[in-house]
Amino acid sequence: MATTRTPVATLLCWRDLAHPQGGGSERYLQRVGAELVRRGLRVTLVSAAFDGCLDEETVDGVRILRRGGRLSVYPRALLLLAGARVGLGPLRGTRPDVVVDTQNGVPFFASLLTRRTVVLVHHCHREQWPVAGPLLSRLGWWIESTLSPWAHRRRRYVTVSEPSRAELVALGVDAERIEVVRAGIDPPVAGDRAPAGRRLVVLSRLVPHKQIEHSLDALAALRAEQPDLRMDVVGGGWWEQRLRDHARDLGVCDRVVFHGHVSERRKHELLASAAVHLMPSRKEGWGIAVVEAAQHGVPTVGYRSSAGLTDSIDDGVTGLLVDGRDELIAATRKLLENPGLARELGEAARDAAAGYSWSATADGFVDVFATVNPEVDWASFTPSAVE
Template identity: 35%
Template sequence: MPQHVPSSLRTASSRGARPHPAGSPPPRRIVFLAHRDLGNPAAGGSEVLVDRLAEGLTELGHEVTLLCGGPAGHHVLRDYRVISAGGQAAHYLRARSAFARRVGDCDLLVEVCNGMPYLAPLWHRGPTLCLVNHVHTDLWRMRLRGPLAPAAHLGRRLEQWALSGAQRRGLLVAVSPSTANALHTIGVDRDRIRLVPNGVAEPGPRAGRSPEPLFLAMGRLVEYKRIDLLLRLWERVRPVTGGRLVIVGDGPEGARLRQLAGPGVEFTGRVSEAAKHRLLCEAWLLLHPSAVEGWGLVVTEAAARGTPAVGFDVPGVRDSIADGSTGLLAHGPSSFAAAWCTLALSARRRELMGRAAEERAAGYRWAHTVRQFRTVAAEAVRGRTEPFGGRAP
């Protein structure tokens, strides 16, 4: 079952879905404004979330459009409309004109804010809703260093103002309690935050567990995922556990990480959904050394296959891993290595945690996420600011 959520941070549907008042149905035409779509080579968890929401809302009868930057992945079949607003960076400046020229109007505009904002409430006259995976407070410094440090400071201030100032009249959707707390920390009023956790798909027939130790890390190869730290820890763990460390994904850090890798490490690059499913089933453990997440979708995907996870006690990861039950949370590199070895050497404990992880993941399904989001979307269109489930902490 899902983790306990304090009453002050309940989701819109945690007290039961309310009937929509006469004349206030859920919005029919919904536009998502996001950095990428799922067909983009750099797509990650945020793009998966938007795709599942868009697909689910379309199935419920809504007209959904995704206005995004970069290549729009037209080779990927979608039931909703996908429009490119321009390049990876230029589309932030072109979003307003692209919306006016190619979309025209909608009942609700959903701004997906992943660091750099679109400031949609300042130029869109209709209702808006802001979807936030995680606040990039510390990531600005991590990504922009040295001569770019002033830009990091500017980006941090712009994001904070956009979320707490430009969005001050609208609702914000957080994907985890950690994200909700981060939003409140930068000045967003608790009454405007709604919690809509990520879901997970039904995993389908289970592949067999690897007979030999197989440890899996999966995600974009970017700096804040800290795969370099994982590779250093592997040199300490490998003599104890043996086996293989398989790293799935690609990204700007790929070449550097391959040079750092020692014996027993395999990089697969991007893989198909079938291969991803097989690896998640075969793995003894999912290793997730990220410095911050919105939720940690891959943790729940692994849990749905009965695979426990080891991660750091950081925002997002502490929401997706129930420490001591579905996996272990570490407080530093040595603690991470110790947790890794402990579970690798105890088949019984891995089995118990895997069962708990699978049971917990069963409480998170995309259909439920879509219904929760639809409830908040209806509230945003009605212009109400009182929360369904009380104030955020």
């Protein structure tokens, strides 16, 4: 029989949102955690430490434990889970009713300790592994494509888009074990949309697979036609200096501002002042930035080959999907030269964005939790039950 006691959820992710390299996938998990807390669950997130961080803090009701580094976080997280099982360590007294194991290329393999594990995959990393070097990339892809599907052959999966679901099926994960739970969206904290003018915006982590170079190429290609064209690059990452060098080589340093990490308010101000949002990423699971731009009536131009953007962008309705750098430049030109079309796409994108919420995202997780651990009365922890 299901019990109505307060359930405990433990979330595992190699980074949290405060990490200097945190991005959309970290936002997704922490927003879900915060919504679960609001519904009455006890939620702990285990992630890697970083310079200057606190070992433990509570954010939006989610207890965050930071242990280890980029690689050592994985065994450290398993040790914490093992301690919870026997009443030892920081998780003692909070033995989880469900564990969400976030697979950012490599999972934590929490399933070794508990069957009550849900594997969260934003997208597969075949295209991204080469940056790790020849040996590590082969090992990483083998773990992701072969070992993990076998190790989790009896576990439930959550992913964020239909293309990502198809990728998992191609790796041998049974389709009926995969639930698509799309990201929600936070209300914008800026005021009404400012006049866009001739501004392009890129909202992204600055890492190689995001291919921000292609956005800079578009700026360079269009600068003669659009003398007042400018670009805002919002976000940080270890690839930033390479991008600055690329901008210098293209001769567009006076046209682009690298803002780095900014406040939520400033992020939305920059999105609101743009005419077009560019997302030339090699791979996306969904693309939260697409919907954040859409909140301000700003359409996105992105790559069809990225997989997830084919789910978050309705091509020709809420934005434009293109194939390659030349088409990215042509589509950007089209929207800049046809502001009426850009407004039409932007308004449709705004309407679509209104349909997403973190409450709906949490609903999807609770539905999966109910199949993983039927001993908990999960129906008692819905929005209607706690409001």
